[in-house]
Amino acid sequence: MKNSLYIVIVGCGRLGSDLANQLSRIGHSVVVIDSEEKTFNDLSSEFSGFRVAGDATQLSVLKQAKLKDADVFFATTHEDNVNLMVAQVARKLFDVPHVLARVFDPRREQVYNQLGIETICPTSVAAEMFLLAVASGQAGEGMSKA
Amino acid sequence: MKVLIVGAGKTLYFLCRSFTAKGYEVAIINRNRQECVQLARQLRALVICGDGSDIAILKQAGAMEADVVLAITPNDQDNLVICQLATVQFGVPRAVALANDPDNTEIFEKLGVSAFSTTHxxxxxxxxxxxxxxxxxxxxxxxxxxxxxxxxxxxxxxxxxxxxxxxxxxxxxxxxxxxxxxxxxxxxxxxxxxxxxxxxxxxxxxxxxxxxxxxxxxxx
Structure with missing residues (x-):
């Protein structure tokens, strides 16, 4: 892998802006796309990348972000269907090597894994953490009693 | 023939009316509760209120037995996902999406979904x-x-x-x-x-x- 990656992030909400800030700070070239320009206010002073204001479900907007040169693509909007659509376009039309989409609905996530789209489901991740906490909590309790 | 349509507005209404007139069995998914009540009164169709890209809602509307799924919402991303879920999850033989943005016609086809553009x-x-x-x-x-x-x-x-x-x-x-x-x-x-x-x-x-x-x- 190259030292500096070209990363395109769709959605500049809490997750998108946080990722953009962190990735930009450690030296990657980052482009953030959001349809609402005011969300760019969440980008920190450390962010040195580009901002594209536009609807990412429109091909012209993705072209403007030079998607064909991207190494990594994240879809982090609050709409599952937007994330699933742009992730497929990035993977299958622009051949971006590493594509990840946030999907809130775990059932939808399964279908898209079948279609070869890598997803992160916050609900499933959180559930796993909670269950892990319960399991380790029980173990801890058992030990303290012993 | 059993047709499942996801959408809203006059296009949805008149499309359903012409399908039921031809004797097709029609199911509708619409997000707006008030519009659903109207549609259920005016049409001989099963009307389900909810998000058409939700697997549980599609199932409720009978996606499993549908011959055709038609996604004509104003949002292209929803139309794409509805058609993909219909094909992958429910094995619907034919799913057609409206591409509001004419550029998306080609994209949908490349992603394996039949599409049409009214603009075209x-x-x-x-x-x-x-x-x-x-x-x-x-x-x-x-x-x-x-x-x-x-x-x-x-x-x-x-x-x-x-x-x-x-x-x-x-x-x-x-x-x-x-x-x-x-x-x-x-x-x-x-x-x-x-x-x-x-x-x-x-x-x-x-x-x-x-x-x-x-x-x-x-x-x-």
């Missing part, structure tokens, strides 16, 4: 009508590789009064149907064309203009 269809219709007034209908099929055109023959048409066998059509063109006195005829060599006939032509985009000229004459 209406646009080409208007262009064709502006060009020649006798053209009543134009329908691009096969992703625009084939045109189906309906034209009215007037008395000035070079084809009026000719027998089919005497008509030399350019290559890759066909007179599919002649409508005369509200009756449809699939013409053979012995049939003639008359002024007042409505003729349905099959053409390719390459020869479309040339074929139409042989029927309408050189008007301008």
């Amino acid at each position: 269809i209406v646009g080409s219709l208007i262009e064709q009508r502006a060009e020649l007034e006798q053209i009543m209908n134009l329908l691009p099929v096969g992703e625009g590789r084939v045109n189906v055109t309906e034209i009215m023959l007037d008395a000035d048409s070079p084809m009026a009064g000719k027998l089919m066998k005497d008509i030399a059509l350019p290559e890759n063109a066909l007179v599919a149907v002649v409508i005369r006195d509200k009756k449809a005829i699939v013409p053979r060599g012995a049939n003639d064309l008359q002024a007042g006939d409505r003729v349905v032509l099959i053409t390719l985009p390459d020869n479309h203009g040339a074929v139409l000229k042989t029927f309408t004459g050189d008007l301008r």
Whole structure:
């Protein structure tokens, strides 16, 4: 892998802006796309990348972000269907090597894994953490009693 | 045939009305509760209120048994996901998505979903009508590789009064149907064309203009 990656992030909400800030700070070239320009206010002073204001479900907007040169693509909007659509376009039309989409609905996530789209489901991740906490909590309790 | 439609507004309403009139079994998914109540009153259709890209809602609307799923919401991303879920999750044999953004027609096709763009269809219709007034209908099929055109023959048409066998059509063109006195005829060599006939032509985009000229004459 190259030292500096070209990363395109769709959605500049809490997750998108946080990722953009962190990735930009450690030296990657980052482009953030959001349809609402005011969300760019969440980008920190450390962010040195580009901002594209536009609807990412429109091909012209993705072209403007030079998607064909991207190494990594994240879809982090609050709409599952937007994330699933742009992730497929990035993977299958622009051949971006590493594509990840946030999907809130775990059932939808399964279908898209079948279609070869890598997803992160916050609900499933959180559930796993909670269950892990319960399991380790029980173990801890058992030990303290012993 | 069982048709499942996800969408809203007048297009949805009139589409459903024409489908139920043809005897199709229709199910509708719509997000707006008030509109759902209206639709359920006006149509002989199963109306489900909810998000059409939710697997549970699709199931409730009978996606499992649907022959066709039609996604005509104003959001392209929803239309794409609805059709993909219908095919992948429920094995629906045919799913068609409306591409509100004409550029998305091609993208959807590349992602394995049949798509159409009303902008494309209406646009080409208007262009064709502006060009020649006798053209009543134009329908691009096969992703625009084939045109189906309906034209009215007037008395000035070079084809009026000719027998089919005497008509030399350019290559890759066909007179599919002649409508005369509200009756449809699939013409053979012995049939003639008359002024007042409505003729349905099959053409390719390459020869479309040339074929139409042989029927309408050189008007301008």
